[in-house]
Amino acid sequence: MSDLMRGERLQIMLTKEELDALDTWRFQKRMPSRAAAIRELLKRGLVAEGFELAEIGSKSGDFGVTGSSSPAPTRDKHDGGEARDGAEPAE
DSSP: OOOOOOOOOOOOOOHHHHHHHHHHHHHHHTTTSSHHHHHHHHHHHHHTOOOOOOTOOOOGGGGGGGOOOOOOHHHBOOOTBBBBSSSOOOO
């Protein structure tokens, strides 16, 4: 068993067509389980939308949805020090 502990359970309902698509993708990618396939698809979807992993030391307040959070290097800035949308970073 892996050293990774997953303390939260997420239950979802899928149509037969969604489950067939998941299983087809899973087998094509040689994923060991449906759960692993779903985690991989979730990770890929978040990356495609511009979400990245948080840097060590980041706080949950750095990742607010409403825009009232503090600036976070992993979300608001890139190597050039500008916000990703081209605007100046919030102070």
